[in-house]
Amino acid sequence: xxxxxxxxxxxxxxxxxxxxxxxxxxxxxxxxxxxxxxxxxxxxxxxxxxxxxxxxxxxxxxxxxxxxxxxxxxxxxxxxxxxxxxxxxxxxxxxxxxxxxxxxxxxxxxxxxxxxxxxxxxxxxxxxxxxxxxxxxxxxxxxxxxxxxxxxxxxxxxxxxxxxxxxxxxxxxxxxxxxxxxxxxxxxxxxxxxxxxxxxxxxxxxxxxxxxxxxxxxxxxxxxxxxxxxxxxxxxxxxxxxxxxxxxxxxxxxxxxxxxxxxxxxxxxxxxxxxxxxxxxxxxxxxxxxxxxxxxxxxxxxxxxxxxxxxxxxxxxxxxxxxxxxxxxxxxxxxxxxxxxxxxxxxxxxxxxxxxxxxxxxxxxxxxxxxxxxxxxxxxxxxxxxxxxxxxxxxxxxxxxxxxxxxxxxxxxxxxxxxxxxxxxxxxxxxxxxxxxxxxx
Amino acid sequence: xxxxxxxxxxxxxxxxxxxxxxxxxxxxxxxxxxxxxxxxxxxxxxxxxxxxxxxxxxxxxxxxxxxxxxxxxxxxxxxxxxxxxxxxxxxxxxxxxxxxxxxxxxxxxxxxxxxxxx
Ligand SMILES: Cc1cc2nc3c(=O)[nH]c(=O)nc-3n(C[C@H](O)[C@H](O)[C@H](O)COP(=O)(O)OP(=O)(O)OC[C@H]3O[C@@H](n4cnc5c(N)ncnc54)[C@H](O)[C@@H]3O)c2cc1C
Numbered sequence: 310x311x312x313x314x315x316x317x318x319x320x321x322x323x324x325x326x327x328x329x330x331x332x333x334x335x336x337x338x339x340x341x342x343x344x345x346x347x348x349x350x351x352x353x354x355x356x357x358x359x360x361x362x363x364x365x366x367x368x369x370x371x372x373x374x375x376x377x378x379x380x381x382x383x384x385x386x387x388x389x390x391x392x393x394x395x396x397x398x399x400x401x402x403x404x405x406x407x408x409x410x411x412x413x414x415x416x417x418x419x420x421x422x423x424x425x426x427x428x429x430x431x432x433x434x435x436x437x438x439x440x441x442x443x444x445x446x447x448x449x450x451x452x453x454x455x456x457x458x459x460x461x462x463x464x465x466x467x468x469x470x471x472x473x474x475x476x477x478x479x480x481x482x483x484x485x486x487x488x489x490x491x492x493x494x495x496x497x498x499x500x501x502x503x504x505x506x507x508x509x510x511x512x513x514x515x516x517x518x519x520x521x522x523x524x525x526x527x528x529x530x531x532x533x534x535x536x537x538x539x540x541x542x543x544x545x546x547x548x549x550x551x552x553x554x555x556x557x558x559x560x561x562x563x564x565x566x567x568x569x570x571x572x573x574x575x576x577x578x579x580x581x582x583x584x585x586x587x588x589x590x591x592x593x594x595x596x597x598x599x600x601x602x603x604x605x606x607x608x609x610x611x612x613x614x615x616x617x618x619x620x621x622x623x624x625x626x627x628x629x630x631x632x633x634x635x636x637x638x639x640x641x642x643x644x645x646x647x648x649x650x651x652x653x654x655x656x657x658x659x660x661x662x663x664x665x666x667x668x669x670x671x672x673x674x675x676x677x678x679x680x681x682x683x684x685x686x687x688x689x690x691x692x693x694x695x696x697x698x699x700x701x702x703x704x705x706x707x708x709x710x711x712x713x714x715x716x717x718x719x720x721x722x723x724x725x726x727x728x729x730x731x732x733x734x735x736x737x738x739x740x741x742x743x744x745x746x747x748x749x750x
Numbered sequence: 751x752x753x754x755x756x757x758x759x760x761x762x763x764x765x766x767x768x769x770x771x772x773x774x775x776x777x778x779x780x781x782x783x784x785x786x787x788x789x790x791x792x793x794x795x796x797x798x799x800x801x802x803x804x805x806x807x808x809x810x811x812x813x814x815x816x817x818x819x820x821x822x823x824x825x826x827x828x829x830x831x832x833x834x835x836x837x838x839x840x841x842x843x844x845x846x847x848x849x850x851x852x853x854x855x856x857x858x859x860x861x862x863x864x865x866x867x868x
């Protein structure tokens with residue numbers, strides 16, 4: 310009976326969520342032992358309403374009472390980017406990854422549908438693309454990163470599709486769908502498929518490997534495997550930055566007869582001649598392709614690179630912001646925090662990492678406002694369900710030290726190709742992501 | 751996962767099916783279970799005949815549940831890779847089997863009404 314009471318109570322709490330007034334109450338109950346909202350009139354500015362921006366806006370509006378929270382993001386669409394891989398493999402349509410940005414933001418905050426155009430951390434001021442000037446007490450940078458398509462000579466996003474055999478699923482939900490049509494045709498007709506990753510830091514370093522595995526699996530399922538050749542081009546001397554995962558990926562590529570090459574970085578493509586040029590330690594190498602998946606170099610948005618928040622001596626061509634690796638607080642501007650892909654830390658450019666960034670930034674910011682000191686630390690947690698074929702994945706999770714950090718030790722083996730890990734990606738990941746956006750997971 | 755609480759799990763399930771559908775399914779499961787308790791109390795005994803048919807229908811419910819999960823997740827039985835996968839699959843089968851058996855029992859009881867006192 311006690312259990313039923315508890316269930317009913319929590320259920321009532323949930324129904325209460327529907328009413329705006331009930332929200333704080335219900336969520337307060339959800340996180341047991343959490344203190345009452347902290348009163349403040351601090352002005353908090355959040356740049357970006359993606360995975361990190363939307364989630365922290367919800368957490369802060371719950372934890373703080375009276376704060377002036379402003380969220381800035383010029384894109385009306387929110388993109389669930391982990392879904393791009395499923396779209397590019399023909400398992401979902403483009404709309405799977407698209408929702409309205411505003412839908413995820415809490416009430417009682419100000420949402421400005423513009424981008425930050427100028428950022429002056431000395432003056433604690435941001436100017437929007439529409440010319441509005443916003444002064445802040447605390448700034449949370451969650452702009453994600455930009456994909457530098459122009460860095461690939463000869464490439465343009467308008468080329469993506471089945472006619473050319475060019476795939477670029479990183480670009481957008483729509484491009485992911487076009488990329489599927491390119492892959493569909495390639496796995497029907499056969500030929501050479503080229504895959505690979507850029508030499509910069511990147512979001513979800515497993516994604517280029519996943520699309521390669523998926524392509525090979527789709528060709529096999531269609532009965533056309535013997536007509537297709539697969540080549541994966543790694544930027545470094547490994548297939549994945551974490552050694553133990555590198556070895557596992559290499560083993561699977563060997564088993565499935567996928568060719569891999571180290572230190573091959575895509576530099577240019579010629580869609581007419583259907584060739585790609587790679588920079589290698591021994592000079593340029595040019596190869597013919599029938600299908601190519603392009604993942605470009607990735608950098609901080611220009612406004613961030615110009616702001617003085619970036620590292621001065623690391624990743625100078627990329628511009629990630631100089632935050633403490635554990636507290637995610639800016640090293641030189643203590644009223645600035647970073648969440649997500651924009652952070653200049655050695656790992657952590659995944660949505661799963663965002664989930665671990667949120668409570669840390671929330672803790673330090675709310676503690677400071679309450680006149681105390683935050684205690685929570687980020688350990689580099691990064692995760693990516695490494696899909697190895699339709700129906701199977703490896704749930705790889707690791708930290709700064711390249712240690713594996715399985716969420717379900719003894720239950721879900723991280724380096725084993727499992728159906729349950731696929732279920733996590735296919736069914737549970739989007740739901741967990743959405744719950745995170747709402748500040749509930 | 752960062753924090754694993756009942757509320758997190760409920761939040762994830764709500765997102766998976768949509769809040770309305772999820773709670774409608776929970777309500778349906780609760781209603782069927784309550785109906786089962788009701789007919790048990792009403793009839794004051796477990797009817798062995800109805801129970802037999804309910805048991806015989808269990809594999810149907812189990813197979814249907816497994817089929818549903820596989821279709822919904824673009825997977826097939828060849829994707830099972832380790833012991834945990836087998837356990838998950840058995841769990842799905844068992845849940846489908848038990849749920850369907852209770853449903854069959856309840857439907858029989860409600861359709862046929864009270865048994866004659868014999
Ligand atoms: C193909 C692919 C597959 C992936 N697979 C996985 C996976 O399986 N698992 C996983 O955990 N992660 C995965 N990821 C990575 C994950 O999507 C990102 O790491 C995550 O979205 C990062 O969150 P963020 O908030 O930092 O950035 P984003 O979610 O990209 O949001 C950034 C927001 O900032 C806005 N913005 C940009 N510039 C400005 C500005 N100047 N002013 C204001 N707003 C601005 C943008 O419009 C955007 O809405 C994948 C990504 C891709 C592309």
